[in-house]
Amino acid sequence: MTPLLQVEGVAKFYGARVGCTDVSFDLYPGEVMGIVGESGSGKSTLLNCLAGHLTPDAGAVRFDTKTDGLRDTVTMREPERRMLGRTDWAFVHQHARDGLRMNVSAGGNVGERLMAVGARHYGSIRDTATDWLGRVEINADRIDDRPTAFSGGMQQRLQIARNLVTGPRLVFMDEPTGGLDVSVQARLLDLLRGLVREMGLSAIIVTHDLAVVRLLADRLMVMKDGHVVETGLTDQVLDDPQHAYTQLLVSSVLQV
Amino acid sequence: MTDYNFAYLDEQTKRMIRRAILKGLAIPGYQVPFASREMPMPYGWGTGGVQVSAAVLMPEDTFKVIDQGADDTTNAVSIRRFFQKTAGVAVTEATAKASVIQTRHRIPEEDLREDQILVYQVPIPEPLRFLEPSEVETRKMHSLEEYGLMHVKLYEDISQHGAIATAYAYPVKVEGRYVMDPSPIPKFDNPKLEMAAIQLFGAGREQRIYAVPPYSKVVSLDFEDFPFEASKADHPCDLCGATDSYLDELIVDDDGGRLFMCSDTDYCQGRRAAGHVGAQGVPIEEDAA
Numbered sequence: 001m002t003p004l005l006q007v008e009g010v011a012k013f014y015g016a017r018v019g020c021t022d023v024s025f026d027l028y029p030g031e032v033m034g035i036v037g038e039s040g041s042g043k044s045t046l047l048n049c050l051a052g053h054l055t056p057d058a059g060a061v062r063f064d065t066k067t068d069g070l071r072d073t074v075t076m077r078e079p080e081r082r083m084l085g086r087t088d089w090a091f092v093h094q095h096a097r098d099g100l101r102m103n104v105s106a107g108g109n110v111g112e113r114l115m116a117v118g119a120r121h122y123g124s125i126r127d128t129a130t131d132w133l134g135r136v137e138i139n140a141d142r143i144d145d146r147p148t149a150f151s152g153g154m155q156q157r158l159q160i161a162r163n164l165v166t167g168p169r170l171v172f173m174d175e176p177t178g179g180l181d182v183s184v185q186a187r188l189l190d191l192l193r194g195l196v197r198e199m200g201l202s203a204i205i206v207t208h209d210l211a212v213v214r215l216l217a218d219r220l221m222v223m224k225d226g227h228v229v230e231t232g233l234t235d236q237v238l239d240d241p242q243h244a245y246t247q248l249l250v251s252s253v254l255q256v
Numbered sequence: 257m258t259d260y261n262f263a264y265l266d267e268q269t270k271r272m273i274r275r276a277i278l279k280g281l282a283i284p285g286y287q288v289p290f291a292s293r294e295m296p297m298p299y300g301w302g303t304g305g306v307q308v309s310a311a312v313l314m315p316e317d318t319f320k321v322i323d324q325g326a327d328d329t330t331n332a333v334s335i336r337r338f339f340q341k342t343a344g345v346a347v348t349e350a351t352a353k354a355s356v357i358q359t360r361h362r363i364p365e366e367d368l369r370e371d372q373i374l375v376y377q378v379p380i381p382e383p384l385r386f387l388e389p390s391e392v393e394t395r396k397m398h399s400l401e402e403y404g405l406m407h408v409k410l411y412e413d414i415s416q417h418g419a420i421a422t423a424y425a426y427p428v429k430v431e432g433r434y435v436m437d438p439s440p441i442p443k444f445d446n447p448k449l450e451m452a453a454i455q456l457f458g459a460g461r462e463q464r465i466y467a468v469p470p471y472s473k474v475v476s477l478d479f480e481d482f483p484f485e486a487s488k489a490d491h492p493c494d495l496c497g498a499t500d501s502y503l504d505e506l507i508v509d510d511d512g513g514r515l516f517m518c519s520d521t522d523y524c525q526g527r528r529a530a531g532h533v534g535a536q537g538v539p540i541e542e543d544a545a
Contacts, residue, residue, distance in 0.1 A: 079400045086404075101387070101408070107415055108408050115411065116404025122414055122479040144415050 002064050004029045004170060004202050005050070010059035012045050018226035019045035023059070025221065025231065029169070032196060032203045034217030034234060036210060036249065042226040043206040044174055050204065051091050051172045052081045063088070063170070086116050090163035094175035096155035099162070100147045106133060106158055107143040113166045132161040136191060153184035157191065164195060171196075171203040177212055189215050210253055214238060222246045263310040263343040269293055273311035273465070277456055280467035285434030286398070287381050292463040302335060302360060303460030305377035309358045312373055312456070313339065318346045320354035325362040325502070325519030332360075351522050361424070363445040365501045365523040368453035370470060376439040378459035381466065383427045383437040403435045406477055414482055423487070429475045430468055438474075444488045444502045449474040491516040496527035497534040 003026035012019035020042035027033055035043045048054040050061055052073055062070040063084065073081055085091070093099040100109055110129040111119070119125050130140050136157040138150075147155050156176065163171065176192065177185040193216055196203055205216055213220055213234055220237045222230040222245065230243040241247045261267065269291075276290035295303040313319065319339050323332035327349040335358060336347050348354050351364040358375040368374060384394045387405050397405065406427050413421045426443035430436050438449055439457060449455070455468040468474060478484040489503040494515045501523055503516040515536055518524035533539055 082400060082402065104387070104408055105412060105415055108411050111411055112404060112408050115407040116402065120407070120480050122411065123481050125411065126415070 001028060002070065003027060004031075004064050005204075006060075006062040006070060007050065008060045008062070010046065010049055010056045010061060012042075012049050012054060012056050018042070020049070020223070020226045023228055025228075027170075027202055027204065029202055030200050031219065032201075032205065032217045033219045033221065034213030035204065035206045035221045035223060036208060036213055037223035038208060038249075041223040043208075043223055045226075046223070047172055047174055047204065047206045051089060052085060053091075086113055087166055088169050090166075090168040090171040092156075092159055092163055092171065092173040092176050094178045096147070096152070096159045099159040100155060102147050105144045105146055106138065106150070109147065109158060109162045110165050113162065117166060128165060132165050133158075135195070136161040137187075151184075153180055153188060156180060156188060160192070160195070164199070164201075167199070169202060171201055173203060173205045173207075175207050175209075176205065177207070177209060185212075192216060210238060210250065222249065260342045262315065263313045263339065263345075264295075265293065265307065265310045269307075270311045273307055276465040277308065277311065277467060280456070280465050281454070281469050283434070284468055284472050285430030285436040285466060287464040287466045289463055290465050292460045295460065296338075297334075299461040300379060301331060302358070302377035304458030304462075304465070305358045305360070305375050305460075306335060306338070306458075307460060308375045308456050308458035308465060309335075309339065309356060310343075312375070313343050313345060313356055315343070315345065317355045318348050318353055319343075320348050320351065320357045322357065322359040322362055322364065322520075324360060325504070326521045328521065349522050350526075351520075361440050361442075362502070362519060363441055363448045363451075365498075365518070365520045366526075368451050370452045372453040374451075374453050374455045376441075376455065376457045378437070378439040378457045378462075378464070380425075381437055381457065381459040381462050381464040383425075383435050398434060401433070403429075406435055407479070410477060410479065410482075414479070420478065420482055420484070426484075427477050429477060431472050432475075435477070436466065436468075442488070442502055443476065443484070444486045446474070446476045446484070447486050489516055492534060493518045493524060493527075494534040494536040496524045496532045496537060498524070498527055498532070 005027040008024050010023045011021040023046055037043050049056040056074060060072045061074055063073050065071050107126060107129040110132050111125040114125050130143060133140060133143060138154055138157060147158055177188055217234045220234045221228055224245045230237060230246045238250055241250050273290060276288045280288045295306055297303060321332040321336040323329040339345055340347055351366045356373045360377045382394055384405055387409055388394050410420050424442050425437055425440045426446055428436055428438055452470050454470055457466045476484040489505060491503060492499045495517045498518055501518045501520060504519045506515045508515050
């Protein structure tokens with residue numbers, strides 16, 4: 001079976017400092033991988049390198065494109081990479097404001113990706129947008145409201161709808177539940193889990209919240225100081241941590 | 257007038273502007289950056305158009321200036337006088353007699369010819385600006401032909417107003433490549449952008465020049481189920497009776513009395529001189545008295 005994403009020896013340096021280094025893994029279709037680690041451990045740097053927002057200093061990121069099979073997205077031409085960013089990939093930002101157009105209505109936000117890949121029929125764009133708002137539990141009568149009038153949780157759900165509307169195969173998520181209160185987090189996780197299963201999505205989720213990966217991720221990668229210190233199945237890593245740092249991370253979770 | 261170089265700008269500056277114009281003509285709709293000069297008028301009054309006019313004017317040219325269709329408003333009169341003074345060129349109000357026409361917000365009703373140049377004054381040359389504030393990003397979108405965002409604007413129009421409410425500065429795609437802001441002309445004028453004359457666009461404050469060569473394909477963006485429509489006030493001209501021209505609506509008294517008249521004053525004048533009379537018009541001989 002061809003991996004959907006094949007990462008080999010990816011490294012990114014900020015001058016003399018290490019962003020992340022020597023990261024390799026394969027992600028197979030339908031698989032959800034979590035990347036955990038403390039702040040500054042290089043999780044977001046790695047995610048941005050994988051999603052094409054940053055250019056890695058070394059290594060290859062191969063994506064299984066629909067037409068040509070595995071292609072290195074680092075050396076790919078920029079128009080092709082940006083096209084992937086609009087079609088096969090999705091990126092969910094931690095702050096919904098970074099991923100939404102705040103001065104455009106909810107319907108316009110969801111429709112933007114459709115129009116970016118050539119949809120030119122207002123009626124069908126609007127129908128799709130309405131359908132997707134429903135799937136992320138936003139009332140259809142809010143379709144013409146701007147995201148500024150939405151709560152934090154709704155904004156995050158809108159961002160997810162906007163990203164998934166073109167049926168991507170790989171979703172990058174950067175702390176998707178950060179900054180939301182726990183009950184809203186729970187609903188969002190529930191929704192995400194449903195969508196991932198239903199659409200057969202592959203996903204890479206960066207978070208420092210172990211509960212999030214426990215719920216969503218099949219596999220786990222633990223990072224510290226730019227290095228991957230432990231990988232394995234989620235339950236295995238969380239229940240039987242081997243590396244000292246992972247043990248610290250797991251034991252640091254507060255029990256209610 | 258010998259105190260100024262011909263047409264105010266020095267020859268080096270004119271060459272620089274002509275290079276930008278030639279590049280603009282070579283890449284229809286592409287915004288060419290140029291080193292805009294300080295002009296003896298405020299930004300927003302047509303500094304871009306004036307610089308382009310200065311660069312294309314020749315001593316034997318006949319110059320016409322339009323402001324919102326009219327030849328006799330402050331802006332039009334002062335720009336016309338400016339070039340009368342600094343270039344000594346002949347000026348006219350008749351569209352057919354002009355070889356260079358500088359315009360703000362209108363395209364003349366009369367078809368232009370191959371030996372004419374139409375110069376537009378442009379306030380904001382970037383059609384994507386109000387959706388994407390970053391210049392770096394909009395340049396990238398142009399270079400990679402990522403124009404989905406333009407339709408988001410039209411989508412917003414329909415969702416809020418039930419129809420494409422953008423009535424001026426209506427975005428167009430030139431020669432199937434660059435999306436361009438045709439300057440704030442009414443969308444009624446958009447179909448006229450495919451014409452025989454050379455069209456040059458100058459934005460002084462934003463330091464951009466772009467161009468549409470003669471007979472270029474210019475398509476107004478729209479949706480399949482909400483096609484582009486060149487709209488105008490549903491009324492004939494009250495002075496000359498024209499039904500095919502863009503109209504201004506005037507309030508003429510305190511009781512809400514209205515008068516619709518051609519925004520293109522030269523066109524209206526020409527029709528009245530030819531004997532056409534509108535509902536509130538008077539024959540031209542008595543009018544002159």
